[in-house]
Amino acid sequence: xxxxxxxxxxxxxxxxxxxxxxxxxxxxxxxxxxxxxxxxxxxxxxxxxxxxxxxxxxxxxxxxxxxxxxxxxxxxxxxxxxxxxxxxxxxxxxxxxxxxxxxxxxxxxxxxxxxxxxxxxxxxxxxxxxxxxxxxxxxxxxxxxxxxxxxxxxxxxxxxxxxxxxxxxxxxxxxxxxxxxxxxxxxxxxxxxxxxxxxxxxxxxxxxxxxxxxxxxxxxxxxxxxxxxxxxxxxxxxxxxxxxxxxxxxxxxxxxxxxxxxxxxxxxxxxxxxxxxxxxxxxxxxxxxxxxxxxxxxxxxxxxxxxxxxxxxxxxxxxxxxxxxxxxxxxxxxxxxxxxxxxxxxxxxxxxxxxxxxxxxxxxxxxxxxxxxxxxxxxxxxxxxxxxxxxxxxxxxxxxxxxxxxxxxxxxxxxxxxxxxxxxxxxxxxxxxxxxxxxxxxxxxxxxxxxxxxxxxxxxxxxxxxxxxxxxxxxxxxxxxxxxxxxxxxxxxxxx
Amino acid sequence: xxxxxxxxxxxxxxxxxxxxxxxxxxxxxxxxxxxxxxxxxxxxx
Numbered sequence: 001x002x003x004x005x006x007x008x009x010x011x012x013x014x015x016x017x018x019x020x021x022x023x024x025x026x027x028x029x030x031x032x033x034x035x036x037x038x039x040x041x042x043x044x045x046x047x048x049x050x051x052x053x054x055x056x057x058x059x060x061x062x063x064x065x066x067x068x069x070x071x072x073x074x075x076x077x078x079x080x081x082x083x084x085x086x087x088x089x090x091x092x093x094x095x096x097x098x099x100x101x102x103x104x105x106x107x108x109x110x111x112x113x114x115x116x117x118x119x120x121x122x123x124x125x126x127x128x129x130x131x132x133x134x135x136x137x138x139x140x141x142x143x144x145x146x147x148x149x150x151x152x153x154x155x156x157x158x159x160x161x162x163x164x165x166x167x168x169x170x171x172x173x174x175x176x177x178x179x180x181x182x183x184x185x186x187x188x189x190x191x192x193x194x195x196x197x198x199x200x201x202x203x204x205x206x207x208x209x210x211x212x213x214x215x216x217x218x219x220x221x222x223x224x225x226x227x228x229x230x231x232x233x234x235x236x237x238x239x240x241x242x243x244x245x246x247x248x249x250x251x252x253x254x255x256x257x258x259x260x261x262x263x264x265x266x267x268x269x270x271x272x273x274x275x276x277x278x279x280x281x282x283x284x285x286x287x288x289x290x291x292x293x294x295x296x297x298x299x300x301x302x303x304x305x306x307x308x309x310x311x312x313x314x315x316x317x318x319x320x321x322x323x324x325x326x327x328x329x330x331x332x333x334x335x336x337x338x339x340x341x342x343x344x345x346x347x348x349x350x351x352x353x354x355x356x357x358x359x360x361x362x363x364x365x366x367x368x369x370x371x372x373x374x375x376x377x378x379x380x381x382x383x384x385x386x387x388x389x390x391x392x393x394x395x396x397x398x399x400x401x402x403x404x405x406x407x408x409x410x411x412x413x414x415x416x417x418x419x420x421x422x423x424x425x426x427x428x429x430x431x432x433x434x435x436x437x438x439x440x441x442x443x444x445x446x447x448x449x450x451x452x453x454x455x456x457x458x459x460x461x462x463x464x465x466x467x468x469x470x471x472x473x474x475x476x477x478x479x480x481x482x483x484x485x486x487x488x489x490x491x492x493x494x495x496x
Numbered sequence: 497x498x499x500x501x502x503x504x505x506x507x508x509x510x511x512x513x514x515x516x517x518x519x520x521x522x523x524x525x526x527x528x529x530x531x532x533x534x535x536x537x538x539x540x541x
Contacts, residue, residue, distance in 0.1 A: 019509040025516035032520060156520070162527030201519070208516055288537045295534030302528070347538065 009084030027134030029205030035160015050184030068124020070389025077382025092130030099123025100195025151309030236375035257431025262357025263395030308359030
């Protein structure tokens with residue numbers, strides 16, 4: 001469609017002198033919006049009352065969204081890498097925004113299935129595409145600091161809930177006349193407001209994002225320094241081949257274990273702090289303080305994403321994950337042995353664990369880039385995120401399943417958490433070993449021809465001898481309408 | 497062919513950079529402020 005041609009990758013090449021510091025806010029614009037998915041608890045009770053159903057039925061909305069996040073990131077990852085960040089972010093904005101609107105119709109009509117379809121299914125597709133859309137572009141702009149770059153974007157996802165929660169409470173109070181449990185009408189208006197607002201903010205990202213010009217490098221960047229690191233490749237591996245390597249599945253296991261361990265605390269945070277400091281049947285930690293603890297954990301989650309991921313540029317990805325997983329093991333053990341000796345110690349241990357949880361999400365794209373190159377890192381990242389979806393199901397199942405055997409919610413004490421905490425230690429041991437086993441990817445998986453996209457191909461053809469050897473059908477990402485032009489130019493230069 | 501050594505022009509996009517970071521920084525600051533405000537209840541409540 002000609003009207004939407006501005007979304008095409010070749011129209012998003014940065015002009016000379018374009019500042020790479022415009023790219024992180026473009027990515028943040030998307031991630032801050034889609035991060036709202038972790039603020040759904042604000043209106044859960046209101047929806048439950050409106051639809052006269054159970055919390056479990058309402059919880060399915062969130063579950064569908066998270067499952068669709070993983071599925072769409074995996075399914076559309078290659079497409080995202082091919083079409084470029086602008087078209088991908090536009091698609092994400094359209095799905096995320098329209099998902100809210102469809103869900104609002106469902107609330108107005110009293111049809112819960114429409115909420116499942118809107119927020120869950122359509123919104124979930126927006127989540128998945130939006131999550132991975134800026135990642136590979138960021139790493140191309142920041143080849144010297146990929147951990148910092150992806151940390152800035154994925155910090156936005158953690159921050160999204162921090163923005164959405166108080167904003168949603170304020171809007172619900174306004175729309176609902178200050179009622180303790182807002183009516184369905186108020187939630188419908190909230191969804192309409194969020195849908196429009198998020199679409200507009202994400203479109204700012206759409207218009208700001210650019211891909212670097214072919215061959216662009218940041219000032220003072222010395223690629224030869226990258227080549228000397230054993231665990232950082234200068235080759236490229238396609239997504240199709242990456243999933244055949246043991247490294248992908250080891251990293252998948254690393255992410256699964258790190259996320260599962262973090263969810264172990266996040267799911268139970270408010271109850272856990274009250275249970276750990278319970279004496280004589282009542283907790284010394286108030287409900288307000290428990291809510292404050294949850295707020296502190298959200299700050300730790302966000303700080304870990306930017307802090308630890310940036311640190312990984314210095315430490316290296318493998319040592320950083322040794323810290324997340326090995327350090328996490330020690331922290332969980334300390335929590336089990338002495339977490340109930342003081343509130344300050346308990347809080348400190350949990351803050352560190354959750355900072356590693358956030359850091360694990362933000363550092364993994366840079367780890368993928370180190371192992372597989374930047375060629376299809378977005379697509380590989382999308383496939384890897386199925387580990388997150390799996391952990392999202394496994395983590396709560398494990399923790400809730402163990403806690404259910406320990407006693408009645410509201411009557412548990414610190415000792416009742418010991419089996420769950422040591423189970424998390426076991427999970428982290430598995431992840432730690434998986435990380436230790438990661439080695440550089442075998443050369444047999446490396447792409448053997450220069451990998452270029454349509455933009456690079458249009459700029460590089462005829463510029464060097466190696467380009468003349470590249471057949472048109474071997475150039476990935478070339479759009480059909482350009483293929484004929486590429487073919488002609490190559491044919492003219494092919495040795496007879 | 498596009499030069500790989502495009503001139504680095506610090507300051508050329510200063511206004512755009514400022515606006516872009518304000519657009520995301522203001523809501524982010526709002527979120528962090530509210531989270532920290534809630535977290536303080538842990539130490540006072």
